[in-house]
Amino acid sequence: MPTLDICFSPELLTLYDLRGRVAVVVDVLRATSSIVTALAQGVTHLVPVSEVTECQAMAAQGYLTAAERDGRQMEGVDLGNSPFGYLDGIVAVRDRAVAITTTNGTRALHLSQTADTVVVGAFLNLSAVADFLRRQQKDVVVVCAGWKGNFCLEDTLFGGALAHHLATEFNTTDSDATLAALDLWQAAQPDAASYLLKSAHVRRLNSLESHKDMEFCVRQDVYDVVPVYSEGRIVAALQSVQS
Numbered sequence: 001m002p003t004l005d006i007c008f009s010p011e012l013l014t015l016y017d018l019r020g021r022v023a024v025v026v027d028v029l030r031a032t033s034s035i036v037t038a039l040a041q042g043v044t045h046l047v048p049v050s051e052v053t054e055c056q057a058m059a060a061q062g063y064l065t066a067a068e069r070d071g072r073q074m075e076g077v078d079l080g081n082s083p084f085g086y087l088d089g090i091v092a093v094r095d096r097a098v099a100i101t102t103t104n105g106t107r108a109l110h111l112s113q114t115a116d117t118v119v120v121g122a123f124l125n126l127s128a129v130a131d132f133l134r135r136q137q138k139d140v141v142v143v144c145a146g147w148k149g150n151f152c153l154e155d156t157l158f159g160g161a162l163a164h165h166l167a168t169e170f171n172t173t174d175s176d177a178t179l180a181a182l183d184l185w186q187a188a189q190p191d192a193a194s195y196l197l198k199s200a201h202v203r204r205l206n207s208l209e210s211h212k213d214m215e216f217c218v219r220q221d222v223y224d225v226v227p228v229y230s231e232g233r234i235v236a237a238l239q240s241v242q243s
């Protein structure tokens with residue numbers, strides 16, 4: 001039976017060997033929720049980059065640009081880090097490619113590249129990711145983006161929810177990290193959104209008046225898209241299998 005382990009922060013990734021495994025990178029608030037939403041809304045692919053200047057430069061190649069630092073959209077770009085940027089119709093996103101840089105999410109993606117496969121997880125595509133992992137039948141590490149290297153509740157909660165979904169098909173009992181995330185998921189029931197109100201990131205987003213982002217990002221199974229990060233691009237899984 002394949003194992004499901006959880007890495008609470010990118011700073012701990014040196015302790016994990018991702019080779020031969022599937023990495024599920026999660027940054028519920030808000031990078032991976034926005035990436036899932038972007039692909040569901042018809043974005044062709046996303047390129048995660050480290051620096052804002054790198055992101056801005058990609059506009060010359062026809063990319064839409066999405067850049068955020070400390071929760072705020074940067075000057076001179078098309079989009080920030082809110083999933084509503086892909087939903088509100090202000091920027092036409094269908095059939096466009098997006099260069100994206102965020103505080104925590106893009107770093108976690110870059111650091112996970114040694115995995116056999118890197119997928120992008122969020123509550124918005126929880127069941128789709130679980131189905132994808134069932135088909136892969138490989139060991140899994142959930143890589144929590146956290147906040148500036150620190151543990152965060154929302155990404156760990158996602159890890160617990162995913163482990164709960166896969167508990168009969170994956171070994172979720174050998175890792176204390178997975179057991180802790182499962183306990184957290186149980187503690188958050190029956191209302192994970194209310195539970196997350198206590199998290200530091202939700203308080204940060206509230207102070208930026210992004211409460212509706214949090215309410216959206218904790219919704220489960222809104223989309224069935226599974227983004228896969230490969231060769232510098234994030235594409236929907238079916239596209240990746242066909243190409």
Ligand SMILES: O=C(O)[C@H](CS(=O)(=O)O)OP(=O)(O)O
Binds near residue numbers: 027032070106145
């Ligand atoms: O925009 C976000 O939600 C965060 C910024 S911060 O953690 O609040 O500074 O970026 P992300 O990379 O999605 O964690």
